[in-house]
Amino acid sequence: MSANDVVVHDDEDILTAACAARLVTRLTDAQAARGSASVVLTGGGTGIAILEQLRQSPAKDAIDWSRLDVYWGDERFVPAGDDERNDKQAREALLDHVGVDPARVHPMAPSDGEFGDDPDAAAAAYAGILAANAGPEDGDVPAFDVLLLGLGGEGHVASIFPDSQAASEDRRRVVAVRDSPKPPPTRISLTFPAIRAAAEVWLVTAGEAKADAVALALGGASELRLPAAGARGRSRTLWLLDRAAASKLGGLTGSVRP
Numbered sequence: 001m002s003a004n005d006v007v008v009h010d011d012e013d014i015l016t017a018a019c020a021a022r023l024v025t026r027l028t029d030a031q032a033a034r035g036s037a038s039v040v041l042t043g044g045g046t047g048i049a050i051l052e053q054l055r056q057s058p059a060k061d062a063i064d065w066s067r068l069d070v071y072w073g074d075e076r077f078v079p080a081g082d083d084e085r086n087d088k089q090a091r092e093a094l095l096d097h098v099g100v101d102p103a104r105v106h107p108m109a110p111s112d113g114e115f116g117d118d119p120d121a122a123a124a125a126y127a128g129i130l131a132a133n134a135g136p137e138d139g140d141v142p143a144f145d146v147l148l149l150g151l152g153g154e155g156h157v158a159s160i161f162p163d164s165q166a167a168s169e170d171r172r173r174v175v176a177v178r179d180s181p182k183p184p185p186t187r188i189s190l191t192f193p194a195i196r197a198a199a200e201v202w203l204v205t206a207g208e209a210k211a212d213a214v215a216l217a218l219g220g221a222s223e224l225r226l227p228a229a230g231a232r233g234r235s236r237t238l239w240l241l242d243r244a245a246a247s248k249l250g251g252l253t254g255s256v257r258p
């Protein structure tokens with residue numbers, strides 16, 4: 001497992017702008033090397049702010065959007081047009097404004113879609129989409145170039161909440177989540193085995209309300225109690241924080257191996 005690299009920025013605006021700039025570099029490098037790239041998006045205020053920063057950046061035109069696969073790490077299981085949908089928010093913030101290939105944008109199913117109100121069927125279908133897009137050496141999940149995660153104050157990532165079934169799932173790559181403590185209650189989420197298929201995992205968060213979770217995760221908390229601790233990329237795990245979120249790290253930045 002990769003060590004945790006920690007980078008701290010002054011405030012949330014600089015954090016999200018710098019993260020958007022990193023995405024340009026990471027995705028253009030992957031496209032130069034292999035012809036295409038893949039990214040896994042997250043919901044939440046910080047995750048969507050990164051996409052807005054990217055939309056506003058002239059450097060976004062360096063990405064060949066038609067050769068990018070877009071996935072989601074989790075989704076709120078609500079109807080297609082609902083403003084709560086992570087994919088709707090991502091489209092409004094960025095995807096509707098760039099030349100993505102609709103066939104390469106892979107949203108999780110809504111609650112009024114082909115699987116009706118059955119999140120287990122929708123989760124299983126998404127696992128099928130991941131498997132269908134995995135390369136010959138990838139197993140059943142693509143080796144995503146970068147997987148973005150926001151962070152909850154109690155340490156959740158994607159829709160993997162503390163002490164939940166999703167946090168201890170070691171077989172299925174995508175699961176339905178019910179009774180989520182963060183509304184809406186029903187969600188679909190990648191599990192740790194799917195998250196860890198990514199080459200790089202970037203945990204991006206801002207604000208004092210996240211400081212305890214950041215310090216505990218980087219201090220070696222268990223992934224069952226504090227799911228952020230279990231989110232690791234194969235070659236890199238990068239924590240991108242603002243000063244407030246990093247305020248309980250005791251100045252610890254750089255490479256941290258709990």
Ligand SMILES: O=C(O)[C@H](O)[C@@H](O)[C@H](O)[C@H](O)COP(=O)(O)O
Pocket residue numbers: 042043044045046047074075076086149150151152156157158159182
């Ligand atoms: O759909 C969601 O709600 C998320 O994907 C969730 O994991 C989110 O990223 C965190 O809760 C952080 O959200 P904030 O950035 O708004 O704090």
